[in-house]
Amino acid sequence: MKTWTTLFCCVCVAGFVSAQNLVPNPGFESYYQCPSSFSYFGVKNFAPGWYSPSLGTPDMFNRCSFVDAGVPRNWAGVTNALEGNGYCGIYMWINKINYREYLQAKLNERLITGRTYRVELYFKLSSYSKFAIDRIGVLLSDSAIFFNHDQIIDVKPTFTHVMDSAYNQGTRLWNRVHFDYVAKGGEGFITIGNFSSGEETKSVYLDFSPVNEKLLSKAAYFFIDEVSLVEIDSTVHATALKDTLSIDENDVRTNEVYTLKHIRFSFDSYQLLPTSYPELNRLILVLKKNPKWRVELSGHTDDQGSAEYNLRLSQTRALTVSEYLVQNGVSSERIRIRGFGKSKPIQEGSDEEARALNRRVEAKFLD
Numbered sequence: 001m002k003t004w005t006t007l008f009c010c011v012c013v014a015g016f017v018s019a020q021n022l023v024p025n026p027g028f029e030s031y032y033q034c035p036s037s038f039s040y041f042g043v044k045n046f047a048p049g050w051y052s053p054s055l056g057t058p059d060m061f062n063r064c065s066f067v068d069a070g071v072p073r074n075w076a077g078v079t080n081a082l083e084g085n086g087y088c089g090i091y092m093w094i095n096k097i098n099y100r101e102y103l104q105a106k107l108n109e110r111l112i113t114g115r116t117y118r119v120e121l122y123f124k125l126s127s128y129s130k131f132a133i134d135r136i137g138v139l140l141s142d143s144a145i146f147f148n149h150d151q152i153i154d155v156k157p158t159f160t161h162v163m164d165s166a167y168n169q170g171t172r173l174w175n176r177v178h179f180d181y182v183a184k185g186g187e188g189f190i191t192i193g194n195f196s197s198g199e200e201t202k203s204v205y206l207d208f209s210p211v212n213e214k215l216l217s218k219a220a221y222f223f224i225d226e227v228s229l230v231e232i233d234s235t236v237h238a239t240a241l242k243d244t245l246s247i248d249e250n251d252v253r254t255n256e257v258y259t260l261k262h263i264r265f266s267f268d269s270y271q272l273l274p275t276s277y278p279e280l281n282r283l284i285l286v287l288k289k290n291p292k293w294r295v296e297l298s299g300h301t302d303d304q305g306s307a308e309y310n311l312r313l314s315q316t317r318a319l320t321v322s323e324y325l326v327q328n329g330v331s332s333e334r335i336r337i338r339g340f341g342k343s344k345p346i347q348e349g350s351d352e353e354a355r356a357l358n359r360r361v362e363a364k365f366l367d
Helices: 214-218 234-244 274-289 307-327 352-358
Strands: 059-062 086-094 103-106 116-125 131-133 135-141 159-162 175-182 189-193 203-205 219-232 257-259 294-300 335-339 360-366
Touching: 086 131, 086 189, 086 214, 116 135, 135 175, 159 175, 175 307, 189 219, 214 219, 274 307, 294 307, 307 335, 307 360
Parallel strands: 131 219, 294 335
Antiparallel strands: 059 086, 086 219, 103 189, 116 175, 116 219, 131 203, 135 159, 135 189, 257 360, 294 360
8 A cells, every 4th residue: 555745844954865765877877888878768777776666768868978878068058067977867748748757765674653854956958958847746655656658647745846936047057856745654765857747837938948859849858866765853953944044034134235254165166065054044934024124136256257257157156056955945026136147346365265255145134
């Protein structure tokens, strides 16, 4: 008998990167053979630890490939992996066609009753898709599922991540999905894809998107990377959240600039470091407590690289923070982003400590 888990509260906090990830081959780095093109019908186990729970055929991409399945360039688009050399791809929606693809993996161990776990994955719309959609779902179950068709899997997912629009400024970036829940016990499989009907799924046509693959002219095709499921200790994390924040949601004023002290980026990257999450959640609390407020996010870089490059990078960093807010319920209409590159350092010097402080995002609340 199958049992489906229920959603627990979604609170993003840091400090769990050392916890054991129960998802095998989480970044799709391992492969049976270097991929050369898209997968064909009948290929069920497309990567070590991963297989298709239907007749749909997920695809592998890796830097080892010098043909159609390479990284960053491949038949579906141009993008680097979030980490490492590989990622996978699935069709999550096709206009007027019910074809869908899903990913499924057996967890390294079953979940324990009453314990809290965090699920996280990153997804990104392929650059050659002519459509974008607003959602992705995750199912946790106590047994593997399989459907002898390549259409919508008619199962209620554990969690559906729904964005406020099918396309926004961050759609072409790696977007993070995360949620926490308490296990019923015995869950041993994770399945990823779009479980919503065509009527439920919001879509938008992208007339500016190039097309190299015929089927992509009608489709929303997404890359998936860095899937994780780890056990967390909510008591420890609540304490860590309280002790590391620089924003007090009860003492914030409009038209003042706040440096988000715990928002950190790696060098030459727009990807947030895990220590950023508690501060961002407090920022979300401020906006939810003040529903008429808007926020201006300003991105800044360190002194390495050209002025033009750093300007683009700072804008992307502010956009990354914006997307985190949107993914957690803040309307994109309430957010404005700006980039200043390396023109406004807050710490002089060329050592790593100074540069880490200058790689930052600032927030100003507007009423």
